[in-house]
Amino acid sequence: MNEHETAHDRDAAHDRDGAQVSTGTTVEPGGAAEAxxxxxxxxxxxxxxGRSTAAKCLEDLGWFVVDNLPPALIPTMVELGARSQGNVARIAVVVDVRGRQFFDALRESLSDLESRGVTRRIVFLESSDDALVRRFESVRRPHPLQGDGRIVDGIAAERDLLRELRGDADLVIDTSSLNVHELRAKMDAQFAGDEEPxxxxxVMSFGYKYGLPVDxxxxxxxxxxxxPHWVPELRPFTGLNPEVxxxxxxxxxxxxxxxxxxxxxxLIATGYRREGKRYVTIAVGCTGGKHxxxxxxxxxxxxxxxxxVETVVVHRDMGRE
Known part of the structure; x- marks a missing residue:
């Protein structure tokens, strides 16, 4: 997605995809001790x-994020998290509503969670009809509920189905005029707490003669x-050698x-955090990528x-001749 776009277009393309789990944490359902x-x-x-953008923001803040999870499985996810011995302390679930039966399953799961005393927050992303039509047209995908009708028909059907859920939401964000960075800033303000993102x-070393790193x-x-290549006693070694x-x-x-x-x-890192960028690759080059x-x-x-700054070092071309 172009970072200057005012529409969260990738949601429109993503809505027909299957369930996806994006996380850096593994759930261990067999933990002996209950957390x-x-x-x-x-x-x-x-x-x-902008659901996918909001989910990505929470993932970057350390949440275990599950995308397109069937609502009936939400209580199971919470139970698995409780049995993970603290490895999964925060779970974010992205759900969409494509029919009355799907919505009823969500309401049932929310009722189940409430009966168990589980604290949950609902974040509801909405936008104007004009903005949504523009976003779907830009990715040339149909609305998941439009059927044989027009995009506006699908939007109207979805808005009607979601009316009750919107009323129950703890946080409603209108993204009609927000770009990606502004939406991430709103999510950070709600969920990052006092910690700086x-x-x-x-940091990747490379050799120019092998080409620039594409990322x-x-x-x-x-x-x-x-x-140092031209110093005979240093030539066989790499930049990891203290003498080199x-x-x-x-x-x-x-x-x-x-x-x-x-x-x-x-200075750049401060700006990256402000703009919602969480990952940066710094490529450091010399001729051969060795010294x-x-x-x-x-x-x-x-x-x-x-x-x-959490930092990983990669030496792409150090082993090449």
């Missing part, structure tokens, strides 16, 4: 109004530093570059980690 009942958020609302960085957000060029690293950072401008670029990344870029990547990653 506290997990916190539960149910995300629903109009198709094309976490930023995760991948790089930022590219750093270390070819201004003299190449010492040689690199003894060269004019190397330490200054590291200091200045670290300061720049601090200078490796040494610089290690130092840069250490600096980022010291600033509280």
């Amino acid at each position: 506290a009942i997990p916190e539960l958020v149910i995300i629903s609302g109009m198709s094309g109004a 976490e930023l995760r960085a991948t 790089a957000d930022l590219v750093v060029d270390c070819r201004f530093i003299p190449n 690293s010492g040689y690199v950072f003894s060269q004019p401008g190397a330490k200054e570059f590291l200091d200045r670029y670290t300061e720049l990344l601090q 200078r870029s490796v040494a610089m990547s290690e130092k840069l990653a250490a600096r980022l980690a010291s600033e509280g």
Whole structure:
């Protein structure tokens, strides 16, 4: 999705897909000890109004997110979370309503959760008819409820089915004029608490002669530093070797570059968090990806980690000849 779009178009394309689970946590249903009942958020609302964007925001905040889960299985998910020994403390479930029977199953599950004393919040995403029509037309997909009719017919049918659920919602967000960043900011304000959104960085060394990494957000060029390749006693080693690293950072401008670029990344990281970006890949390049870029990547990653950024280092071309 283009980050400047004002419509959450990917929901329209996603509404006909099957159930998906997107999480970095594994549920262990066989835990011996019972943990506290997990916190539960149910995300629903109009198709094309931004449900997937809202779910992705919660996932980035550490929630276990289940997309398109049948409503009858929501109590089961909560039970599994309670048996996970604290591994699944917060669950977000995305549900859509495609018919009266589906809606009745959701109401039944909510009643079941209430009888068990489970605290749940309902987030309802809505948008104007004009905005929804524009979003569906932009992705050239039919509305899931339009049948043989027009997009507006499907929107009207869905809005009628969701009327009662909207009335029960704890948080209603109108996304008619919101872009992706503004919706994420609203979700962060509700669910991030006082904690600053976490930023995760991948620092990747690479060799220019093998091509730029296609997933790089930022590219750093270390070819201004003299190449250890031309020092016979250093040539067989990599930038992980202390002697190679010492040689690199003894060269004019190397330490200054590291200091200045670290300061720049601090500024960029603040903007990324503000704009809702949670992941960044920093590609650090030299000619072959073996000496200078490796040494610089290690130092840069250490600096980022010291600033509280969760950092992973990858040396893409270090093993190549």
